[in-house]
Amino acid sequence: MCEALGTVRPYEQERRVVLSVLPHYADGAMSGPNMPARLLLGPGPSMVHPRVLAALGQPLVGHLDPEFLALLDRVQEDLKRLFKTQNQLTLPISGTGSAGMEACFANLIEDGDEVVIGVNGVFGTRMADVATRLGAQVVKVMADWGDIIHPEAVSEALASCRNPSLVAVVHAETSTGAWQPLEDIGELARSHDALFMVDMVTSLGGCPVEVDAWGIDACYSGTQKCLSCPPGLSPISLSERAAEKIRARESKPRSWYLDLSLIGSYFGGERVYHHTAPISMIYALAEALALVHEEGLEKRFARHERHHLALIAGLSVLGIEPAAAAGYRLWMLNSVSVPDGVDEAGIRRRLLLDHGIEIGAGLGPLAGDVWRIGLMGESSRPENIRRLLLALACELGGDGVAAVREADAQLSRAGS
Amino acid sequence: MCEALGTVRPYEQERRVVLSVLPHYADGAMSGPNMPARLLLGPGPSMVHPRVLAALGQPLVGHLDPEFLALLDRVQEDLKRLFKTQNQLTLPISGTGSAGMEACFANLIEDGDEVVIGVNGVFGTRMADVATRLGAQVVKVMADWGDIIHPEAVSEALASCRNPSLVAVVHAETSTGAWQPLEDIGELARSHDALFMVDMVTSLGGCPVEVDAWGIDACYSGTQKCLSCPPGLSPISLSERAAEKIRARESKPRSWYLDLSLIGSYFGGERVYHHTAPISMIYALAEALALVHEEGLEKRFARHERHHLALIAGLSVLGIEPAAAAGYRLWMLNSVSVPDGVDEAGIRRRLLLDHGIEIGAGLGPLAGDVWRIGLMGESSRPENIRRLLLALACELGGDGVAAVREADAQLSRAGS
Numbered sequence: 001m002c003e004a005l006g007t008v009r010p011y012e013q014e015r016r017v018v019l020s021v022l023p024h025y026a027d028g029a030m031s032g033p034n035m036p037a038r039l040l041l042g043p044g045p046s047m048v049h050p051r052v053l054a055a056l057g058q059p060l061v062g063h064l065d066p067e068f069l070a071l072l073d074r075v076q077e078d079l080k081r082l083f084k085t086q087n088q089l090t091l092p093i094s095g096t097g098s099a100g101m102e103a104c105f106a107n108l109i110e111d112g113d114e115v116v117i118g119v120n121g122v123f124g125t126r127m128a129d130v131a132t133r134l135g136a137q138v139v140k141v142m143a144d145w146g147d148i149i150h151p152e153a154v155s156e157a158l159a160s161c162r163n164p165s166l167v168a169v170v171h172a173e174t175s176t177g178a179w180q181p182l183e184d185i186g187e188l189a190r191s192h193d194a195l196f197m198v199d200m201v202t203s204l205g206g207c208p209v210e211v212d213a214w215g216i217d218a219c220y221s222g223t224q225k226c227l228s229c230p231p232g233l234s235p236i237s238l239s240e241r242a243a244e245k246i247r248a249r250e251s252k253p254r255s256w257y258l259d260l261s262l263i264g265s266y267f268g269g270e271r272v273y274h275h276t277a278p279i280s281m282i283y284a285l286a287e288a289l290a291l292v293h294e295e296g297l298e299k300r301f302a303r304h305e306r307h308h309l310a311l312i313a314g315l316s317v318l319g320i321e322p323a324a325a326a327g328y329r330l331w332m333l334n335s336v337s338v339p340d341g342v343d344e345a346g347i348r349r350r351l352l353l354d355h356g357i358e359i360g361a362g363l364g365p366l367a368g369d370v371w372r373i374g375l376m377g378e379s380s381r382p383e384n385i386r387r388l389l390l391a392l393a394c395e396l397g398g399d400g401v402a403a404v405r406e407a408d409a410q411l412s413r414a415g416s
Numbered sequence: 417m418c419e420a421l422g423t424v425r426p427y428e429q430e431r432r433v434v435l436s437v438l439p440h441y442a443d444g445a446m447s448g449p450n451m452p453a454r455l456l457l458g459p460g461p462s463m464v465h466p467r468v469l470a471a472l473g474q475p476l477v478g479h480l481d482p483e484f485l486a487l488l489d490r491v492q493e494d495l496k497r498l499f500k501t502q503n504q505l506t507l508p509i510s511g512t513g514s515a516g517m518e519a520c521f522a523n524l525i526e527d528g529d530e531v532v533i534g535v536n537g538v539f540g541t542r543m544a545d546v547a548t549r550l551g552a553q554v555v556k557v558m559a560d561w562g563d564i565i566h567p568e569a570v571s572e573a574l575a576s577c578r579n580p581s582l583v584a585v586v587h588a589e590t591s592t593g594a595w596q597p598l599e600d601i602g603e604l605a606r607s608h609d610a611l612f613m614v615d616m617v618t619s620l621g622g623c624p625v626e627v628d629a630w631g632i633d634a635c636y637s638g639t640q641k642c643l644s645c646p647p648g649l650s651p652i653s654l655s656e657r658a659a660e661k662i663r664a665r666e667s668k669p670r671s672w673y674l675d676l677s678l679i680g681s682y683f684g685g686e687r688v689y690h691h692t693a694p695i696s697m698i699y700a701l702a703e704a705l706a707l708v709h710e711e712g713l714e715k716r717f718a719r720h721e722r723h724h725l726a727l728i729a730g731l732s733v734l735g736i737e738p739a740a741a742a743g744y745r746l747w748m749l750n751s752v753s754v755p756d757g758v759d760e761a762g763i764r765r766r767l768l769l770d771h772g773i774e775i776g777a778g779l780g781p782l783a784g785d786v787w788r789i790g791l792m793g794e795s796s797r798p799e800n801i802r803r804l805l806l807a808l809a810c811e812l813g814g815d816g817v818a819a820v821r822e823a824d825a826q827l828s829r830a831g832s
Contacts, residue, residue: 032470033487033699035477044692045476054448056696057473060461060646061451062774071449094648095511095673098691102673130672224692230476232510232648232694254670256546257511257518273779275514276460276640278648280472281697283449358478363689 038352040379041388042360043174043333044202045224045231047378048284052229055287056280063277071286072277076267078289082204082297083219083237085211089260090237091267092285093220094278097201100220100234102130103258104197107238107246108218111135113165116157116194118149118185122175122363123199127168134254139164145365146176146324146335151184164194171209172202174225175363177324177335177372179207186215195242201225204235205292206304206332206376217242223281226304226332228377229288232281304331306414307380311373314389314407318398323370332380334373335366339396344368347395355391382411454768456795457804458776459590459749460618461640461647463794464700468645471703472696479693487702488693492683494705495651498620498713499635501627505654505676507683508701509636510694513617516636516650518546519674520613523654523662524634527551529581532573532610534565534601538591538779539615543584550670555580561781562592562740562751567600574608582611588619590641591779593740593751593788595623602631611658617641620651621708622720622748622792633658639697642720642748644793645704648697720747722830723796727789730805730823734814739786748796750789751782755812760784763811771807798827 040047061068079090093100105127109115115136117128120143128138139161141153149169158164167189171180182198189196195217203209206226211219217239224231238246238260246260253259257275265272292300308331312322315336323335338344344361348371351357360372373388386404393400456463477484495506509516521543525531531552533544536559544554555577557569565585574580583605587596598614605612611633619625622642627635633655640647654662654676662676669675673691681688708716724747728738731752739751754760760777764787767773776788789804802820809816 032467033474033702035474035481035483035487035699037475038477038481040476040478042478045478045695048476051448053473053475057469058449058451059453059469060456060464061454062456062458062461063647065451065454065768065774067451071451095515096691096694099511099673102671126672133668133670133672222692224695230694230696231479231692232697252549254549255518256542256549257515275512276638276647278512278646278697279461279640280646280700281648281694283451284696286449352481358481 037356039357039384039387040374041384042358042374043372044222044374044376046226046228046374046376048228048230049288049291049378051291052284052287055283056230058280058283060279063279064271064273068279069271072267072282075282075286075289078286078293079235079237082289082292083209083211083235084213085237087211087237087239089243089264091235091263092282093234093236093258093263094275095234096231097220097222097234098126099258100201100222100236101127101199102255103234103236103260104218104220104238105131105134105136106253106255106258107260108166108195108197108242109134109136110249110251112137114139114161114163116141116154116161116164116167118143118154118169118180120147120149120176120178121145121170121173123170123173123201127170127199131168146178148178148180148325148328149185151188154185154188158188158192158194161192164192166195166197168197168199170199172200172207172330172333174202174333174372176366177322177330177333179324179328179330182214182216190215195245202330202333202376205300207301207330211237223285223288226376227285227288227292228379229284230281232278233285304375304380306411307375307382307385308332308334309414310382310407310410311375311385313410314385314403317403317406318389318392318396320392323366332374332376334375335370336373337370338368342396344371350395351391355394357388357391359388453772455773455800455803456790457800458774458790459788460638460790460792462642462644462790462792464644464646465704465707465794467707468700468703471699472646474696474699476695479695480687480689484693484695484698485687488683488698491698491702491705494702494709495653498705498708499625499627499651499653500629501653503627503653503655505659505680507652507679508698509650509652509674509679510691511650512647513636513638513650514542515674516617516638516652517543517615518671519650519652519676520634520636520654521547521550521552522669522671522674523676524582524611524613524658525550525552526665526667528553530555530577530579532557532570532577532580532583534559534570534585534596536563536565536592536594537561537586537589539586539589539617543586543615547584562594564594564596564741564744565601567604570601570604574604574610577608580608580610582613584613584615586615587625588616588623588746588749590618590749590788592782593738593746593749595740595744595746598630598632606631611661618746618749618792621716623717623746627653639701639704642793643701643704643708644795645700646697648694649701720791720796722827723791723798723801724748724750725830726798726823726826727791727801729826730801730819731808733819733822734805734808734812736808739782748790748792750791751786752789753786754784758812760787766811767807771810773804773807775804
């Protein structure tokens with residue numbers, strides 16, 4: 001079942017057609033990364049729609065070209081619709097999701113600020129590290145990996161602070177599959193006059209996100225999860241409260257590259273050069289956002305839920321059960337327990353090399369104990385669920401056809 | 417002469433062919449950024465070869481896929497050949513050239529370190545800002561914009577320091593067109609036991625660069641200049657001396673995203689996850705580097721010199737003269753004085769909108785006084801020089817044909 005293409009170059013004939021009409025380069029030899037075909041069902045990158053790939057491959061214009069600036073405006077508007085916000089400071093940072101995380105902290109905290117951070121996985125741990133490096137006094141709210149951060153614990157942490165300036169949690173903990181409720185924690189932050197920051201790297205585009213309605217002051221995401229765009233950009237959104245805090249800073253942000261006052265001058269009306277915008281990735285993001293809005297947010301979220309339920313139903317037939325806390329399981333990132341006695345890494349490797357399917361390993365304390373199965377954006381398709389169930393049955397034993405039938409029955413119950 | 421494609425989607429038929437063979441997506445509708453065709457002769461991005469565009473548009477694999485890791489190894493080896501270095505810490509940072517600048521400073525300086533920085537344009541100014549934010553005590557060595565930093569001035573600055581830890585200059589000042597000699601300043605840095613850092617954003621791939629031979633401890637570049645790859649990555653290289661300094665740090669770098677100890681663990685043998693590598697941009701960089709090495713570095717540099725001389729010869733016929741200091745003019749970025757009485761911005765705008773040619777404006781004190789004409793990587797072609805000379809003659813008046821003949825005569829003298 002291996003679909004690796006080996007030394008065959010995919011789409012060589014079609015690329016020759018494209019090349020033959022390009023100016024200046026009729027003699028261009030063919031080359032390319034020659035990667036094998038993979039079905040990406042890990043924690044990201046997810047599958048990328050060919051319209052997004054085609055946008056990536058378009059010839060470039062300059063970062064101050066009026067046509068490009070109009071495209072940037074469209075990207076900002078489409079991001080606002082996605083984040084459900086009117087925030088003016090909504091834009092893609094030129095780096096991956098972790099750069100978005102660092103941008104939010106670098107702009108919103110100054111030396112000595114007290115920051116409360118929920119730590120129940122890799123990305124909460126990372127937030128605490130980033131904030132500490134930038135000079136914050138971090139108060140960690142710990143929870144087991146796979147569990148959520150409970151509002152009572154946040155309340156206690158806030159009570160222990162003199163003057164907390166910010167509360168931060170991870171909406172979708174990619175390392176554990178836990179889905180963090182946000183509204184109670186947001187209220188607690190506001191009641192202490194602290195900003196509320198949320199990591200939406202894995203949630204944005206796959207489940208409901210309501211930046212304005214939930215009182216979120218800063219959030220960041222990544223392109224390679226539920227937006228099904230290649231990795232490399234981090235959409236962020238900051239509220240007017242957050243912008244006010246930035247304007248009132250006593251010191252410049254430690255990072256020049258991520259200084260939102262400067263970046264905002266390029267995205268705003270003035271178009272002041274900051275750094276050269278990553279043109280091709282912006283093309284890709286614009287196309288990915290167009291696809292999201294063509295599908296419609298409600299339909300897209302329902303699709304993610306439906307396929308999550310179908311996957312879990314099918315896996316159950318194979319004796320594989322969810323690992324995240326019941327009631328708080330993400331739709332787009334399914335953390336599941338590796339059955340006893342199974343060679344976790346060996347199975348994962350055979351899925352990749354023999355079946356062409358990528359799934360993710362566990363991280364930190366969950367290493368060796370869980371697999372992380374992403375059904376994000378374009379990866380969230382019934383045919384992908386069926387292919388994975390059959391491949392797992394081949395490798396682990398078990399009735400693969402029964403597993404697929406159970407998944408299909410679940411899809412039928414959901415009306416798809 | 418306008419080549420803007422308006423509402424016609426370029427290569428639509430060819431994209432349909434490509435889509436028709438892609439799995440899962442036979443019904444994919446066509447869309448895309450619909451940008452006009454531009455000849456990019458500004459300060460970057462430069463023209464991108466269709467092989468690089470084709471690589472960008474390839475389907476993705478995961479950032480821990482063994483095939484992708486093998487590609488990363490190839491990218492690192494090709495970068496070492498380009499930087500002329502054996503430095504193990506040679507890799508692409510996941511951000512633009514300015515992220516590379518910030519990565520070098522964030523890892524190499526700690527609070528209170530004395531840093532000597534040459535400031536003779538936008539990018540020296542930026543280095544001083546970045547280093548100051550990261551806690552350095554910056555000693556600026558000033559020079560006029562368009563001039564170079566003179567070693568005597570660096571020597572004086574070093575003498576004024578207690579314990580200078582780093583000396584930094586810009587090899588190719590993109591804002592002025594000045595070409596900074598490096599060897600004397602490198603020796604001065606070493607004689608004070610300071611690290612030597614060089615901004616190679618615009619020079620790398622367009623003129624000789626000898627990281628090991630010149631004793632450079634840290635340097636960074638960008639992909640969208642002489643490498644003719646889209647913007648979004650910053651190749652960097654750090655010497656063993658620099659790596660030793662990082663290992664001996666008393667504090668963590670202020671930036672988690674740019675922490676080279678962590679990034680190095682992903683690029684090195686351990687493959688520890690740091691952030692999700694920007695897969696598609698790495699595909700593009702791999703292909704751009706393949707093109708560079710297929711051409712050969714010596715041939716590539718000679719091409720940039722030859723076309724610089726041809727451009728200058730042709731512009732002279734139109735009464736347009738170089739603005740950077742004689743003897744120190746860059747080949748790939750030609751800063752030229754706008755003739756008296758000419759509407760600088762109006763001409764530039766008509767070049768873009770009527771002729772489809774982008775050139776750059778002056779920055780800072782040079783705004784309104786110079787144009788910046790890039791002949792970088794794929795943009796450095798005789799046909800582009802001819803097209804620009806004719807367009808300038810159309811807009812400014814003057815004998816365009818004579819200008820082209822003069823440029824061609826210069827090319828003949830250079831034997832091309």
